[in-house]
Amino acid sequence: xxxxxxxxxxxxxxxxxxLLTGLSxxxxxxLFVLSTSLLEGSYGNVIDIFTLDHVGHIQIHQDDYLDxxxxxxxxxxxxxxxxxxxxxxxxxxxxPRVYSPALAYAGDKTYPxxxxxxxxxxxPTVSRIRQKVTEGEFFSASPDADGxxxxxxxxxxxxxxxxxxxDEIVLISQGADGSxxxxxxxxxGVIGNRTSFDRMAVYLPLPAAQQFLALGTDVHEYAxxxxxxxxxxxxxxxxxxxxxxxxxxPWQEVESTFYRTMQSDKxxxxxxxxxxxxxxxIGVLNTVLMSVLERTREFGVLRAIGCRPGRLVQLxxxxxxxxxxxxxxxxxxxxxxxxxxxxxxxxxxxxxxxMSGVMFxxxxxxxxxxxxxxxxxxxxxxxxxxxxxxxxxxxxILPRDALGSH
Amino acid sequence: xQPRHLRLLATLTWLLVLPVAQASEADARxxxxxxxxxxxxxxxxxxxxxxxETPNYERTLQMTGDSLGRELAFFRILAPRKDRGIATLKRDxxxxxxxxxINKVIKVPPSMMMGSWMxxxxxxxxxxxxxxxxxxxxxxxxxxxxxxxxxxxxxEQTVTVWxxxxxxxxxxxxxxxxxxxxxDDGEKIRRMxxxxxxxxxxxxxxxxxxxxxxxxxxxxxxxxxxxxxxxxPDVTEDTFSLxxxxxxx
Numbered sequence: 001x002x003x004x005x006x007x008x009x010x011x012x013x014x015x016x017x018x019l020l021t022g023l024s025x026x027x028x029x030x031l032f033v034l035s036t037s038l039l040e041g042s043y044g045n046v047i048d049i050f051t052l053d054h055v056g057h058i059q060i061h062q063d064d065y066l067d068x069x070x071x072x073x074x075x076x077x078x079x080x081x082x083x084x085x086x087x088x089x090x091x092x093x094x095x096p097r098v099y100s101p102a103l104a105y106a107g108d109k110t111y112p113x114x115x116x117x118x119x120x121x122x123x124p125t126v127s128r129i130r131q132k133v134t135e136g137e138f139f140s141a142s143p144d145a146d147g148x149x150x151x152x153x154x155x156x157x158x159x160x161x162x163x164x165x166x167d168e169i170v171l172i173s174q175g176a177d178g179s180x181x182x183x184x185x186x187x188x189g190v191i192g193n194r195t196s197f198d199r200m201a202v203y204l205p206l207p208a209a210q211q212f213l214a215l216g217t218d219v220h221e222y223a224x225x226x227x228x229x230x231x232x233x234x235x236x237x238x239x240x241x242x243x244x245x246x247x248x249x250p251w252q253e254v255e256s257t258f259y260r261t262m263q264s265d266k267x268x269x270x271x272x273x274x275x276x277x278x279x280x281x282i283g284v285l286n287t288v289l290m291s292v293l294e295r296t297r298e299f300g301v302l303r304a305i306g307c308r309p310g311r312l313v314q315l316x317x318x319x320x321x322x323x324x325x326x327x328x329x330x331x332x333x334x335x336x337x338x339x340x341x342x343x344x345x346x347x348x349x350x351x352x353x354x355m356s357g358v359m360f361x362x363x364x365x366x367x368x369x370x371x372x373x374x375x376x377x378x379x380x381x382x383x384x385x386x387x388x389x390x391x392x393x394x395x396x397i398l399p400r401d402a403l404g405s406h
Numbered sequence: 407x408q409p410r411h412l413r414l415l416a417t418l419t420w421l422l423v424l425p426v427a428q429a430s431e432a433d434a435r436x437x438x439x440x441x442x443x444x445x446x447x448x449x450x451x452x453x454x455x456x457x458x459e460t461p462n463y464e465r466t467l468q469m470t471g472d473s474l475g476r477e478l479a480f481f482r483i484l485a486p487r488k489d490r491g492i493a494t495l496k497r498d499x500x501x502x503x504x505x506x507x508i509n510k511v512i513k514v515p516p517s518m519m520m521g522s523w524m525x526x527x528x529x530x531x532x533x534x535x536x537x538x539x540x541x542x543x544x545x546x547x548x549x550x551x552x553x554x555x556x557x558x559x560x561x562e563q564t565v566t567v568w569x570x571x572x573x574x575x576x577x578x579x580x581x582x583x584x585x586x587x588x589x590d591d592g593e594k595i596r597r598m599x600x601x602x603x604x605x606x607x608x609x610x611x612x613x614x615x616x617x618x619x620x621x622x623x624x625x626x627x628x629x630x631x632x633x634x635x636x637x638x639p640d641v642t643e644d645t646f647s648l649x650x651x652x653x654x655x
Contacts, residue, residue: 072462105508105510170510172508172512175525176463177525178458178460178463178465178522178524178525178526179465179488179525180489180492180505180524182505182510183508184507214488
């Protein structure tokens with residue numbers, strides 16, 4: 001307690017110096033928080049774009065379907081999967097899917113396509129498929145009077161095969177029983193635009209796709225959304241424990257390339273901010289060192305009346321940390337409106353980003369504990385580190401020499 | 407010695423060796439030729455059941471197979487219902503598949519020739535090229551008491567994926583026993599066995615063919631000849647036309 005009192009007194013002894021040092025720490029903190037918020041926010045934005053577009057927060061497959069997709073690696077006991085997903089309160093939506101490469105024919109043109117079978121009722125609860133219908137309308141699960149199912153095709157395929165609404169599209173693929181899958185579908189909708197990830201996709205209602213590929217009622221994938229995407233890995237491990245025969249992958253594994261790129265980009269940013277904070281703290285080091293040197297006599301007296309060297313190190317450390325705390329406190333007050341603005345409004349991007357037909361116009365920040373705490377931790381750690389050399393210097397002062405100095 | 411003498415000596419040696427080699431090669435040719443004639447005589451119509459077994463699925467197909475000479479063949483699937491009517495036409499070294507559901511004839515491109523035929527362990531190439539063995543391969547024969555072992559090595563200009571084919575033929579009755587296919591490294595890739603000889607229309611021939619890829623565990627395709635009729639009146643040149651391929655039946 002006494003140490004704390006002394007530390008306080010020392011900070012307020014040279015108010016102008018403390019204020020300036022505090023301001024530079026405060027500035028470093030604000031800069032760090034803003035850049036972290038913006039980085040987290042823009043990545044969060046990108047993550048939202050693709051997880052909500054198609055990937056989902058968690059995917060469930062049979063075995064290693066994710067790495068080595070094979071048509072017969074299917075999820076068979078769907079009742080169990082659905083029971084587990086229904087029971088978990090954080091799962092907000094799930095959808096079964098089947099996939100297969102295929103050849104698409106229209107007239108005398110042929111193009112490779114990707115067949116995606118989706119549940120017409122469940123899929124819109126997981127992906128933006130309904131919003132991405134740019135022409136025609138979202139299909140129904142049942143065939144028309146002549147027995148033809150409706151397909152929705154990617155914009156790229158529509159252009160390449162010169163297909164428009166109501167046209168026939170012929171698909172040929174390999175069935176799960178080794179047969180040659182072949183059937184005719186009617187184009188009922190066009191999805192996204194020429195740059196969508198599913199520009200070459202043919203969406204079929206789930207029963208149509210299962211029939212086409214001779215899959216029975218099996219599916220390849222369950223995609224699901226959770227309440228808070230930051231919790232998705234914890235939820236994935238809970239689900240994995242409940243479904244031991246299946247592979248449960250958070251999006252970080254599904255999109256592992258993107259995830260690794262993002263991680264290394266974030267590390268790069270932390271490194272840059274680390275350098276900035278370090279430069280700030282060279283100034284702080286100077287301040288602390290000065291305040292120790294000008295108090296040589298004082299420390300000498302403390303030592304002479306029996307103060308232990310460790311206590312002096314503690315004192316210097318406490319002073320710096322107190323100053324850092326004040327700075328961060330003020331920093332939080334100053335930076336919060338800016339972070340809130342970034343989160344709610346964000347920078348207007350000159351060229352809006354178009355993801356599969358859904359436009360994103362603002363670069364936004366993120367407001368959460370991590371954005372505040374990570375820079376805070378870094379500042380405190382650096383403050384502690386740079387107060388050690390002056391601290392030891394104070395501890396090494398000999399009362400005999402010190403009392404002789406001025 | 408003068409060059410002229412050298413040449414003479416070479417010719418003499420050649421003349422001495424040649425008849426032996428030729429005799430063996432000729433015998434082998436005759437045997438292989440006969441084996442090939444078994445299934446693809448003049449004209450024939452077969453009713454076939456094909457069973458495909460893999461670790462992931464099992465499938466049984468029923469079909470008819472018509473052939474005329476070596477160049478023409480025509481298969482049509484009768485069951486299961488889902489695949490009924492799917493047909494394959496082979497003319498010389500070209501192949502087409504017909505899918506009635508989408509009413510489309512699709513030519514099998516050269517790049518797909520090594521692909522599976524109808525999900526079986528037979529390749530499209532098996533259907534097209536099998537009959538050209540004696541023209542495309544050097545034949546070499548070893549005889550044992552009850553079998554001939556004919557080794558086929560591709561001629562230089564032959565385009566094939568096989569480094570060697572071993573053809574085992576039983577002496578009495580003169581019927582094929584097995585074909586073993588090797589790749590360029592001499593590794594066994596697959597084995598086709600001929601079993602259960604039966605008399606069809608007065609001709610004795612194996613009624614069961616089993617194709618087993620040796621590099622894919624749990625895979626095999628068994629073809630059962632349920633019936634073969636030789637020279638049926640309705641198998642003519644017209645049977646093997648693209649028009650007939652597309653005809654509904």
